[in-house]
Amino acid sequence: MSQPIKDNICEEQLFERIYKKHSKNLHDFLYYKFGDHLNPSDKVQEAFIKLWQNCGKVTPDKAKSFLFTTANNLMLNAVAHRKVVLKFEKIPQKKSTNETPEFVLQEKEYHEKLQKALGKLTEAQRVAFLMNRVEGKKFKEIAVLLDISTKAVEKRIYGALKKLREDIDGL
Amino acid sequence: MTREELIQKWLDHSLNSEEQKAFEQLEDYKDLMQLNNALHSFKSPEFSVDKNYQALRPSLKKKSTQSWHKPLLKVAAVLAICFSVYYYTTTLDSTFNTEIAQQTTIDLPDTSEVILNANSNLVFNKSSWDDQRNVKLNGEAFFKVAKGEKFNVVTDKGIVSVLGTQFNVKHRENYFEVKCYEGLVGVKTKDNYTELTPGNGLKIIDGKLFANEKEITTQPNWLRGESTYVNTPFKHVITELENYYDIKIVVDKADADRLYTGGFTHKNLELALKSVTIPLNLSYSKSGTSIVLKRE
Numbered sequence: 001m002s003q004p005i006k007d008n009i010c011e012e013q014l015f016e017r018i019y020k021k022h023s024k025n026l027h028d029f030l031y032y033k034f035g036d037h038l039n040p041s042d043k044v045q046e047a048f049i050k051l052w053q054n055c056g057k058v059t060p061d062k063a064k065s066f067l068f069t070t071a072n073n074l075m076l077n078a079v080a081h082r083k084v085v086l087k088f089e090k091i092p093q094k095k096s097t098n099e100t101p102e103f104v105l106q107e108k109e110y111h112e113k114l115q116k117a118l119g120k121l122t123e124a125q126r127v128a129f130l131m132n133r134v135e136g137k138k139f140k141e142i143a144v145l146l147d148i149s150t151k152a153v154e155k156r157i158y159g160a161l162k163k164l165r166e167d168i169d170g171l
Numbered sequence: 172m173t174r175e176e177l178i179q180k181w182l183d184h185s186l187n188s189e190e191q192k193a194f195e196q197l198e199d200y201k202d203l204m205q206l207n208n209a210l211h212s213f214k215s216p217e218f219s220v221d222k223n224y225q226a227l228r229p230s231l232k233k234k235s236t237q238s239w240h241k242p243l244l245k246v247a248a249v250l251a252i253c254f255s256v257y258y259y260t261t262t263l264d265s266t267f268n269t270e271i272a273q274q275t276t277i278d279l280p281d282t283s284e285v286i287l288n289a290n291s292n293l294v295f296n297k298s299s300w301d302d303q304r305n306v307k308l309n310g311e312a313f314f315k316v317a318k319g320e321k322f323n324v325v326t327d328k329g330i331v332s333v334l335g336t337q338f339n340v341k342h343r344e345n346y347f348e349v350k351c352y353e354g355l356v357g358v359k360t361k362d363n364y365t366e367l368t369p370g371n372g373l374k375i376i377d378g379k380l381f382a383n384e385k386e387i388t389t390q391p392n393w394l395r396g397e398s399t400y401v402n403t404p405f406k407h408v409i410t411e412l413e414n415y416y417d418i419k420i421v422v423d424k425a426d427a428d429r430l431y432t433g434g435f436t437h438k439n440l441e442l443a444l445k446s447v448t449i450p451l452n453l454s455y456s457k458s459g460t461s462i463v464l465k466r467e
Contacts, residue, residue: 012231016224024218031215041218045227052231114209132182133210139183157182164206165199 009063010055018063019048025145026067030075032130033123038078047071065147110168117167121160128153129160178203267293269310272415272437279306282317288341288393289437290414311341313391316354328375329360338367339391346407347375352389376404392434399434408435408447416440419461426453426464 009015023044030040047070051063058066118126128146131137132153139157143150177194180186181203186194194200269275269287277285277293280300287293291310299305304322315337316322324331324340328347331340336354341347349358350372358365358373365373370388374381381402392399398415400408406427409420415437433450435443444455444462453464 015231019224019227020220023220023223027218028215036216040215041223044218045223048227049230110205110209111212114206115213118213130210130213133207134214136184138185154179154183158179161178161182161206165202168206 007059008056009051009058009060014060015052015055018051018060022064022067023048026071028131028135029068029127029145030071032127032134033072034075034079038075040075043071043074043078046074064145068145068147113168114164117164120167121163125156125160125163128156129164132157262296262298264294264296271413271417279304281319283322284315286313286394288312288414308340308342310343311339311393313337313339313394329358332357332359337390343407343410345377346410349373350391352391376407393437396437397434398437401432402430403432405429405431405451412443412447416443417460420464421461422464423466426451426466 009018026047027040027044030043034040047067050070051058051066054066118130121129128142131142131145132139137145139150139153142157143153146153172190172193174197177186177190177197180190181194197203267275267277267287269289269291271290273289275287277287279285279295280297281304283304285293285306288311291308291312293310293312294307295305304316304320305325306323307325309326312324314322314324314333316333322333326340326342326347328342331338331349333354333356336356337352338354338356339348339350339352341349347360349356349367351367351369353369356367358367360375367373398408398411404427405422408431409422409427412418412435413420418440429451431447431451433446435446437443447453448455448464453466455462455464457463
């Protein structure tokens, strides 16, 4: 952080910087972990409001882990409240249509398989893998974000890839 | 470089151009590319940082100003509650009630004294006593007023005011009576103002004014445990009787308006009933807690 002297984040400019730095990552983390049933962007806002209410107690370098822990807990509460089993799902986006019907069908089938396979990954694997593949983040960036070692990230992502390919071939 | 290492490096986005070529030679390169491309359709929905921050801002404003004056507000709230409780309790009216057949003596903030008769109610305010000597009365009471500012007894029927004296005020339903025993008493009713000298009284029954015969006593009879009446409608005597004994009296309507002169004791029900019924040629019979009066 550029202001190591500060011991709280009750300053709007500083808070805004923290928001800009972490909100998108937090949103992606929640989305890849829990899917979009429980409105991840609402939970992001809630977590930031909580951070602001506790701004006197949180130092700038603790803000990130505060946000991730808070948002994760908010999600878990919502899950417990709703008592639903979460499945990772997403309707594939429509692409160009100048392909043969056979290809379109294959593509569709492949998507369905992939969706099921993603749902079967552990939450930890899925979050790390999708952040890496879809958001294009390097191992080290993910490690910092999740507060784990680079080695662990590597293992999760490689494990996820292996499992995905096995599952897709098996289906 | 092994296949696994190449894939690892690909995953970490850190292949150099040479390794990239080697990676493309892998037999499952096509598979990986298909998987990789397909994954992009699972991208998280757009999250607009700036827009969302603007949406969040209103909920932040409140807090920032609260942070320092919130504890101050808490202290202020506690003080305000303490003050209002103190204020409320010190300016609260003092109320005294008596039950049937009960009497009580009340000392007012000056040395004045009030003896409250049965089934009556007296209210006064301690905190404003120095400015106004006001008491509210419903029922009957005898006052010994210390010398000083004007002393008012407020009833629905009229205001009795004095400077320092002894007098009796009786205010029951449709019955209002003031009797002066010492000093000078002013009675202000809706219609007129009367001054009473010792021994004189004033009676308003059912809205009609009755003159009182001069009576030389130093205190009302009820203080000695008896009640006396001169030409008083019988129904008021009956309701008085009910104030001293816990009973219900049933009487004919024709008898209720007859005038009664006499008295009864507060200490013996049989004796009291006899002294009420014999002068009017009535007989009484008990049934439960109620007593029926009939012509003989």
